Amino acid sequence: MNFPSLPLLCAGLLGATLLLPACSEPEKAPAAAAAAVDPAVVRAGDNLGNIVRTGPVGIAELSDTLRVAGQVDFDEQRITRIGATVTGRVTELQATLGQQVSVGQTLAVLNSTELGAAQLAWMKARAQAQLNERNVERAQQLFAADVIGSAELQRRESELAISRAEQRAAADQLRVLGVSPKALDKLSGTGAINSMSPVVATMAGTVVERRVTQGQVVQPSEVMFSVADLSRVWVVAEVPEQQAALVRPGQNVLVDIPALAQRLTAKLIFISDTVNPVTRTVTVRSELDNADRRLKPAMLATVLIEARPTPRLVVPGSAVVREDNKDYVFIETAPSEYRLTEVRLGAAIGSVRPVTGGVAEGTRIVTEGAFHLNNERKRKELE
Numbered sequence: 001m002n003f004p005s006l007p008l009l010c011a012g013l014l015g016a017t018l019l020l021p022a023c024s025e026p027e028k029a030p031a032a033a034a035a036a037v038d039p040a041v042v043r044a045g046d047n048l049g050n051i052v053r054t055g056p057v058g059i060a061e062l063s064d065t066l067r068v069a070g071q072v073d074f075d076e077q078r079i080t081r082i083g084a085t086v087t088g089r090v091t092e093l094q095a096t097l098g099q100q101v102s103v104g105q106t107l108a109v110l111n112s113t114e115l116g117a118a119q120l121a122w123m124k125a126r127a128q129a130q131l132n133e134r135n136v137e138r139a140q141q142l143f144a145a146d147v148i149g150s151a152e153l154q155r156r157e158s159e160l161a162i163s164r165a166e167q168r169a170a171a172d173q174l175r176v177l178g179v180s181p182k183a184l185d186k187l188s189g190t191g192a193i194n195s196m197s198p199v200v201a202t203m204a205g206t207v208v209e210r211r212v213t214q215g216q217v218v219q220p221s222e223v224m225f226s227v228a229d230l231s232r233v234w235v236v237a238e239v240p241e242q243q244a245a246l247v248r249p250g251q252n253v254l255v256d257i258p259a260l261a262q263r264l265t266a267k268l269i270f271i272s273d274t275v276n277p278v279t280r281t282v283t284v285r286s287e288l289d290n291a292d293r294r295l296k297p298a299m300l301a302t303v304l305i306e307a308r309p310t311p312r313l314v315v316p317g318s319a320v321v322r323e324d325n326k327d328y329v330f331i332e333t334a335p336s337e338y339r340l341t342e343v344r345l346g347a348a349i350g351s352v353r354p355v356t357g358g359v360a361e362g363t364r365i366v367t368e369g370a371f372h373l374n375n376e377r378k379r380k381e382l383e
Contacts (some may be wrong), residue, residue, distance in 0.1 A: 040340040041333065042377035052369035054332050055316075056362050061309040062349050066246065067254060068284075072257070072299040075287070078229035080203045083216045085178035088112030088197055095225060097210050101201040102125035107225050108199040108212065115177055116195035119187060122170035126188070129167045132160035164192030205229040208297075230297075233290045235266060237303040239279035247271060253286055254304040257295070264288055268305070314352040315359070319367045320345065321374045329359060330366035330373055340364055 012283055044052045088110030095107035139156045142148045147308070174184060179198055208225035212218060234324045235255050240246060255264045266286035275282055286303070287294060320343075321328045330338035343358030359365065364375055 006234075033259070038339070039377070039381045042330075042340070042373060042379075042380065044336045044338065044373060045376070048369060048372055048376060049229075049336075051372050052338075053367050054364050055365070055367040056311060056364050057315055057355065057359055059311050059361065060314045060352060062314065062352070062354055063309045064246065064307045064349065066239065066243055066305040066307055068237045068239050068303050070235050070255075070301045070306065072225050072288075072295050072297050072301060073234045073236045074208075074228050074230075074297050075169070076230050077236050078205070078232060079208075080205075080227050081209075081223045082107065082199060082202060082225045082227060083223050084199055085176070085218055086109055086110065086112040086115045086197050087219050088217070090212050090214055090216045091196070093210075093212070093214055095200075095207050095210065097207055099207045100205070100210045101227060102204045103201060103205060105199045105201045106284050107201055107207075108345065110197045110199065110218065112177075112195055112197050115179075116193050117174050118170070118177055119179075119193045119195075122167065122174055122184075123187070123191065123193075125170045126168040129160070129163040132156065132163045136160050199224060201227055203227055203229065228297075229290055230293055230295075233288055233291070233295050233297065234300050235286045235288060235303060236285050237301070237305075238276070238279060239284050239305070241275050241282055242281040243307070244275075247284060247305055248308065251305060253306070255286065255288065256302040256304070257299060259296075259299050260294060262282060301341040313355040313361055315343070315345070315355055315365065317348055317351050317353055318366050319365055319370050320353055321338070321370050323374075326373075327353075330370055331359070332364040332366070335369055340374070340377060 071141035080354050089112075090108055093107075094109070095101060095105075101107065120283075135156045136153075139148060139153045143150065143153045171184065175181075179187075182340045183194075188338045200205035207225055208228045209211045210224070211222070211223045211372075218224060244260075244311040247268065249268050251268045253266050253268055255266050257264065258261075266288050268284055269287050270285040284303075284305070315329060321330070321340070327343050328340050329343050333339050341358065344356040346356055
């Protein structure tokens with residue numbers, strides 16, 4: 001049997017020894033990869049030391065801004081709807097749509113047989129009362145002369161009381177039909193029946209509605225004209241019932257009028273005590289000065305209402321990093337070491353963002369320099 005020489009044996013052993021580390025390298029590679037640095041963690045080098053600032057997540061009093069749809073409307077305390085006091089036919093129209101009118105100005109004239117009949121009834125009652133007054137005077141003289149008894153005098157006095165009551169009732173009816181005391185005195189003096197009834201403005205303002213035409217027969221229940229004082233108007237909006245508790249009377253609001261490209265400041269003067277069962281909203285109302293008449297009723301508006309302040313968990317807007325339609329902040333995990341963490345945030349209110357999840361109160365986060373820190377993280381991730 002031939003044995004290898006000593007030099008060949010030593011060379012073989014040396015080769016086997018050198019192969020052992022090489023065979024073990026692939027087994028150590030996965031372990032090294034597992035021990036690689038987390039890509040969400042970044043350390044701030046010297047170049048970021050003066051840029052990155054940290055601070056705790058805190059609580060702040062925030063007021064949400066509610067945006068609700070609304071429209072310009074008449075001030076219901078500055079509008080009047082005018083109708084006829086009698087049934088009659090329109091014989092004359094003196095007011096036109098958009099016209100400025102004053103108190104007592106004639107808007108239309110009616111011819112009313114009802115008015116004429118009421119005047120005739122008053123004149124009859126008046127004449128009967130005058131006759132009964134003379135009868136009572138004669139009866140008093142005859143009773144004093146012992147010509148008639150007291151029963152006859154009392155009968156005539158009773159007739160006088162009845163006729164006077166009928167006269168007062170007829171006069172009241174004329175006043176209901178729109179006859180002024182001055183016109184009644186004229187009727188009493190001349191005895192001339194006038195069946196023409198004027199329809200007059202009861203307040204100063206603008207004629208914003210006219211519902212009659214020449215020759216039309218109108219009833220007292222019908223609206224003929226609407227007159228409004230447009231120097232002040234309302235802005236009416238509907239707040240969803242879920243947000244109604246956030247508003248209160250006296251709050252300042254901003255009113256955007258798209259038609260005028262203008263934003264005005266107003267104040268809430270009314271909040272409804274009931275919820276509309278159809279729209280599930282609460283009506284709110286504000287008031288605006290309109291001396292220049294630029295605001296027109298029915299104009300669309302957007303009302304911005306600053307809700308009542310409530311304590312909320314917040315982070316500065318400068319701390320937020322936006323990636324892949326998600327919000328992130330850097331949480332401090334060690335000195336100069338930070339982890340990119342996803343958070344859930346609300347819409348920005350001023351310079352802060354309300355937190356709805358992902359981070360707790362008191363957690364230290366990067367408040368300034370988050371953008372540069374994220375760029376450093378991406379650079380190292382590419383390396």
